[in-house]
Amino acid sequence: MNNVRVTRSPRAVGPTVKPASKPAWTVFTIRKWMAANHDRFRDPTTGEVNTTLMVETWDSECCDGKSTLDSGHPAWDIAVYYA
Numbered sequence: 786m787n788n789v790r791v792t793r794s795p796r797a798v799g800p801t802v803k804p805a806s807k808p809a810w811t812v813f814t815i816r817k818w819m820a821a822n823h824d825r826f827r828d829p830t831t832g833e834v835n836t837t838l839m840v841e842t843w844d845s846e847c848c849d850g851k852s853t854l855d856s857g858h859p860a861w862d863i864a865v866y867y868a
Contacts, residue, residue, distance in 0.1 A: 810847060815863050818843055823867040836864040 819839065826839040840860045844853045853860050 810852070810860075812859050812863070814847070815843065815860050816866075818847060819860075819863055819867050834864075834868045836861075836868050839867070840864045 822843075823834055823839060826835045826842070827833070828835065840853050843860060844850055852858060
């Protein structure tokens with residue numbers, strides 16, 4: 786008996802499917818950023834938080850600047866919490 790190992794190359798079953806990439810943000814990271822930064826967007830006269838500016842700034846600093854174009858993005862709901 787010889788100690789020769791026969792290996793077979795794997796068969797190609799179909800196209801390789803890569804898993805969908807995870808977004809750079811999570812609801813937790815959005816909350817954390819907004820909790821730390823919401824006072825930057827508070828009007829000193831009225832005390833109101835400019836949520837639109839806060840969400841757009843988060844998007845430009847933490848994402849690609851286009852993530853929050855969809856009104857269903859969770860950043861909008863999180864911003865209302867800090868308003």
